[in-house]
Structures are given as structure tokens and as C-alpha cells.
Amino acid sequence: DYRILQEAALRDYLASLRDIKARLGGEPASWSITEVGDGNLNLVFIVKGASGGIAVKQALPYVRLVGESWPLPLSRAHYEYLALSRQAQLAPGLVPALLHHNETLALTAMELLEPHIIMRKGLVAATRYPRFVDDITTFMARTLFFTSDLALVAAEKKEAIAAFAGNHALCKITEDLIFTDPYRIAEQNRWTTPHLDGLAASLREDMELHVAISRLKLKFMASPEALLHGDLHTGSIMVTASETRVIDPEFAFYGPMGFDVGAVLANLLMAYFASAGHERAPGERREFETWVLETVDQVWNEFSRKFLDLWRSEAGGDAYPVSLFAGEKGAMRLEAERQAYMQRLFTDTVGFAAAKTIRRIFGLAHNIDFELIEDPRKRAMSEARAVRLARGMMVEAAAFRTIADITGSARKLRDW
Numbered sequence: 001d002y003r004i005l006q007e008a009a010l011r012d013y014l015a016s017l018r019d020i021k022a023r024l025g026g027e028p029a030s031w032s033i034t035e036v037g038d039g040n041l042n043l044v045f046i047v048k049g050a051s052g053g054i055a056v057k058q059a060l061p062y063v064r065l066v067g068e069s070w071p072l073p074l075s076r077a078h079y080e081y082l083a084l085s086r087q088a089q090l091a092p093g094l095v096p097a098l099l100h101h102n103e104t105l106a107l108t109a110m111e112l113l114e115p116h117i118i119m120r121k122g123l124v125a126a127t128r129y130p131r132f133v134d135d136i137t138t139f140m141a142r143t144l145f146f147t148s149d150l151a152l153v154a155a156e157k158k159e160a161i162a163a164f165a166g167n168h169a170l171c172k173i174t175e176d177l178i179f180t181d182p183y184r185i186a187e188q189n190r191w192t193t194p195h196l197d198g199l200a201a202s203l204r205e206d207m208e209l210h211v212a213i214s215r216l217k218l219k220f221m222a223s224p225e226a227l228l229h230g231d232l233h234t235g236s237i238m239v240t241a242s243e244t245r246v247i248d249p250e251f252a253f254y255g256p257m258g259f260d261v262g263a264v265l266a267n268l269l270m271a272y273f274a275s276a277g278h279e280r281a282p283g284e285r286r287e288f289e290t291w292v293l294e295t296v297d298q299v300w301n302e303f304s305r306k307f308l309d310l311w312r313s314e315a316g317g318d319a320y321p322v323s324l325f326a327g328e329k330g331a332m333r334l335e336a337e338r339q340a341y342m343q344r345l346f347t348d349t350v351g352f353a354a355a356k357t358i359r360r361i362f363g364l365a366h367n368i369d370f371e372l373i374e375d376p377r378k379r380a381m382s383e384a385r386a387v388r389l390a391r392g393m394m395v396e397a398a399a400f401r402t403i404a405d406i407t408g409s410a411r412k413l414r415d416w
């Protein structure tokens with residue numbers, strides 16, 4: 001039966017697993033077990049023995065951030081395991097290795113990522129990550145392309161959608177917390193200073209914004225384009241200078257690709273706007289902010305290049321049948337269509353990035369990029385700049401034709 005495993009019970013459980021016991025080494029009584037989860041939903045333990053360490057994640061039957069009053073299905077651990085397994089096939093080396101999964105306990109043991117840290121923490125400390133662009137764009141291009149109709153035949157794709165369809169409780173969290181609550185009075189909304197009261201009120205009155213966020217919500221709910229990570233913010237990425245690992249895909253489902261790409265871009269842009277509020281030497285600030293905006297540019301450009309390369313070389317899906325694009329004329333027309341497809345995906349990405357920004361400032365779940373800014377005025381200033389850009393990105397998404405249009409606007413707002 002399911003039970004929440006605290007330290008002693010977890011020790012006994014792990015000691016009963018031969019491979020895990022061998023990996024940790026030594027006597028189970030000597031293992032150190034520390035609960036380190038700082039996310040919103042689950043327990044996460046680091047377990048270390050004489051010869052190695054592992055990470056263990058167990059889903060709680062409720063939302064950790066809020067408590068037992070908000071129940072949440074344990075089945076999310078199943079979908080996370082399924083998604084990690086698929087991502088490991090499609091993007092080898094970019095997710096943690098899976099060591100053990102217990103469906104009943106909603107528990108998964110994984111490779112311990114050490115000395116990796118949560119990327120968001122590194123960004124708050126103004127650290128730059130030289131591997132990040134190449135790794136995250138490989139992860140997104142491969143996981144999104146190979147689970148789409150460009151790569152899969154229709155039956156396989158529909159089976160894959162069905163395999164994740166049960167993860168609807170996690171989708172509902174996104175539908176409410178990202179696409180609805182920040183735009184209305186909702187009990188769980190919060191913002192961290194009264195300086196933002198006026199801006200919060202203006203979002204609730206902004207009918208053009210309500211139309212734009214509702215279109216994005218519909219797209220999120222009704223566009224099963226590819227297997228999404230579903231929560232691809234910088235708190236779901238662990239990094240060192242030379243490695244990147246994507247963790248925590250418990251929100252995985254088949255949805256619109258721009259939701260994942262937008263999540264990455266939004267969280268980099270928030271790190272950029274937050275930088276002005278953190279205590280930093282001027283040179284360090286300049287170098288970090290320059291790097292973040294270059295990274296935003298490169299994430300889109302490299303993702304787009306890799307996705308298009310896969311489409312040109314690996315297309316085996318039922319969309320865009322080869323027989324309809326025969327000869328030189330067909331090849332040219334198909335290439336033009338690929339470019340048009342990427343432009344549509346870019347517009348989706350811009351809108352979703354905006355939605356992911358606004359939810360972190362006015363919704364339930366915030367991020368430390370802004371929250372660790374001590375001075376409330378500076379915090380409000382950084383957040384207001386991010387919201388100003390996000391409002392434009394959401395309402396006028398198609399007016400941003402290139403990623404340089406976004407980073408150019410971000411730069412102007414930073415100087416404002």
C-alpha cells in the first residue's frame with residue numbers, strides 16, 4: 001500500500017532493493033538520508049552510502065506547497081517516470097538515469113546529480129552556463145520533434161497521446177494557475193509588494209489580455225502536438241559548467257510545443273529583469289545580463305535550426321506526406337512551409353513565454369529570481385518591467401517576428 005516514506009521507512013525500503021543497496025554500499029544503518037525537496041509538490045531525498053549516492057523522489061497525495069487541503073493524484077509519479085524514460089531515449093545524457101520505480105509508492109530512484117545545482121539558483125548568483133544553449137536546444141528539438149506528427153505515424157502518435165491523457169490533474173493546475181487565476185481575483189494569487197497592486201488590478205481589467213490568455217489556454221488544452229515536459233522552467237534544470245540535466249517532468253502530456261520553449265525563454269528573461277534588483281558589482285551585472293540575453297537569442301535560434309534539421313533528415317510521420325511534395329518544386333514549397341511552421345511556433349512560444357512570466361508575479365507559485373530581491377521597490381521595478389514586456393508579448397505576439405525583437409524590447413525596458 002502507499003505510505004509516505006520518511007527516513008527510517010525509506011532506509012528499510014532501499015535496503016530491500018538489491019541493486020540500490022549495492023550501489024550505495026556499506027551498511028544501510030550508515031547511509032545518510034536527507035530530505036532536500038524545495039519544489040511545490042513532492043518529497044525528494046538524497047541518500048548517500050559508502051560507495052555512492054542516489055536521489056529518491058516520492059509523490060505526496062497532496063500539493064506540498066499548500067498542504068492536505070489540496071489533494072493531488074499519486075499517478076503523476078507514473079507519468080513522470082514514463083516521460084523520463086522516453087526523454088532518455090530521445091535525448092540521451094540530458095535527463096537523470098533511472099534506477100528504480102515503484103508505482104504503488106509513487107516513488108522513483110535516480111542517479112544523484114552531483115555537483116549539479118538547480119539552474120535558477122545559479123542564475124540568481126549571476127553564474128553563466130556555457131553548455132546550456134547546446135544541451136537545452138538538443139533536448140527540446142529532439143523530444144518535441146520525435147514525438148510529433150512530423151516523426152510518428154498517426155496510430156503511434158494517438159497511442160502516445162492516450163498514454164499521457166490521464167495526467168489531467170496536473171494539466172488542470174497549469175490551466176488554473178497559469179491561464180486563469182492571475183487575470184481574476186483568486187484566493188491563491190499573491191504578489192509581494194503593494195507597489196504592484198495597481199498593475200495587478202490593471203490585468204484584471206484588460207480585456208485584450210483576457211482574450212489573448214484565453215486563446216493560449218485553448219491552445220494548451222486542445223493542441224496535442226508533441227510530448228511536453230510541461231514545466232520546463234529553470235527550477236527543472238540542473239547544471240554544472242559542463243553538463244545539463246532536465247528533471248521533474250511530472251506535468252508531461254501531449255500539448256503545444258511552444259509551451260516548453262516559451263517556458264525556457266520566460267525564465268531566462270525573468271533572470272534578466274531580476275538581475276537589476278540583486279546586489280552585484282557593475283561589471284558582473286553587465287556580463288551576466290549580456291550573457292542572459294545572448295542565451296535567449298541562441299536558445300530560440302539553435303532550437304529552430306536543430307528542429308528544422310531533424311525535419312529535413314528524419315521526417316517519417318504522417319503529416320506532410322512525401323508524395324505531395326515530389327520533385328524540385330515540391331521540395332522548395334515544403335522548405336517554405338517549414339519556415340512558415342517555425343514562424344507559427346515562434347508566435348506560440350512568445351505568447352506562452354508571456355503567460356509563464358505573469359503567473360510567477362501574480363499567481364500562487366513564485367520564483368526566487370524575484371523573491372530574493374530584498375528591496376521591495378527594486379523587486380517591484382524588476383517585476384513590473386517583466387510584466388510590461390509580457391503584456392506586449394501576449395497581446396501582440398505576432399508582431400515579434402524574431403527573437404531579436406524580444407531581446408531588443410527587454411534591453412529597452414531594462415534601461416527605462
Ligand code: SR1
Nearest residue numbers: 040063173174177231365
Ligand atoms: C501547486 S503547483 C505550482 C507550480 O509548481 C510546479 O512547479 C508548476 O510550475 C506548478 O504550476
Ligand code: MG
Nearest residue numbers: 039231236248
Ligand atoms: Mg517541478
